[in-house]
Amino acid sequence: MAKKENKTVILINPKLYSLEAVYGAAYVFLDKAYIYLEQDSRSKIKVNLKWKTKMTKKRLEVMRGEFLNELLNFSLREKISKSNRKIREYIVARALASASQEGPPEQKKKSFLEKGPSDIAVPWRNKNQEQCRTEESDKKPVWTIDTKGIAVPWEEKYLNKKPCRKEKIR
Amino acid sequence: MSQRENQVSFIFNGRLYDLRAIKNAIQAYRGLADFSLKTSKKNIELRASNIDKNLANIFKDEFCNYVLSEMNKIK
Numbered sequence A: 001m002a003k004k005e006n007k008t009v010i011l012i013n014p015k016l017y018s019l020e021a022v023y024g025a026a027y028v029f030l031d032k033a034y035i036y037l038e039q040d041s042r043s044k045i046k047v048n049l050k051w052k053t054k055m056t057k058k059r060l061e062v063m064r065g066e067f068l069n070e071l072l073n074f075s076l077r078e079k080i081s082k083s084n085r086k087i088r089e090y091i092v093a094r095a096l097a098s099a100s101q102e103g104p105p106e107q108k109k110k111s112f113l114e115k116g117p118s119d120i121a122v123p124w125r126n127k128n129q130e131q132c133r134t135e136e137s138d139k140k141p142v143w144t145i146d147t148k149g150i151a152v153p154w155e156e157k158y159l160n161k162k163p164c165r166k167e168k169i170r
Numbered sequence B: 001m002s003q004r005e006n007q008v009s010f011i012f013n014g015r016l017y018d019l020r021a022i023k024n025a026i027q028a029y030r031g032l033a034d035f036s037l038k039t040s041k042k043n044i045e046l047r048a049s050n051i052d053k054n055l056a057n058i059f060k061d062e063f064c065n066y067v068l069s070e071m072n073k074i075k
Helices: A019-028 A057-083 A085-099 A105-109 A124-138 A154-158 A165-169 B019-029 B053-074
Strands: A002-004 A007-012 A033-039 A045-051 B002-004 B007-013 B034-039 B043-049
Touching: A007 A057, A019 A033, A019 A045, A019 A057, A019 B053, A033 B007, A033 B053, A045 A057, A057 A085, B007 B053, B019 B034, B019 B043, B019 B053, B043 B053
Parallel strands: none
Antiparallel strands: A002 A007, A007 A045, A033 A045, B002 B007, B007 B043, B034 B043
């Protein structure tokens, strides 16, 4: 790595870092430097960074480090994206399938008369009613601490109060 | 890269730069200069002439950056 008046030259071994990682790191620095890529005689990638603002030697050193860190960051990202590729594609495929009108393939396969747990065919209405019941019971609210005194039973709230209008008439 | 009076020539390495990225950059910069492109096995040679006088000193650097940003779009 060599430095000349507001310039930094970084040699990168293409066996260690991929070209995509170099592009990614360079892209991050486009607003700070003018970047030109060359190939070395030993087939190494030569990154010429011409900084847009004047920098001290210390600052140049720091920026060189920043570039190398970014290079490492992008190589790791690339590695992770490669290793997660299958699961990513699977998730997207599932999402697209469920979003489509036909629904996911699993739902399609279900027969018209679905069998109950005891292998007896259950009529569609009964089954749906059961489902509704279970859904309702699941949706029952869970009471938490009532700070505003809203969740007071009717008896407790109106037991000591005046009788209602109808009772007065009697 | 070499620069003469109002004329700049670039040599882009064929392995590092994509021809499509360079063409896209030319398309974007065509209002600022006249371009001539030459491709060989290893390199892509580009010559820009009649560069806008106000931009002559930063033209080549900005053009290189633009090509690099296009590379990121393509890859």
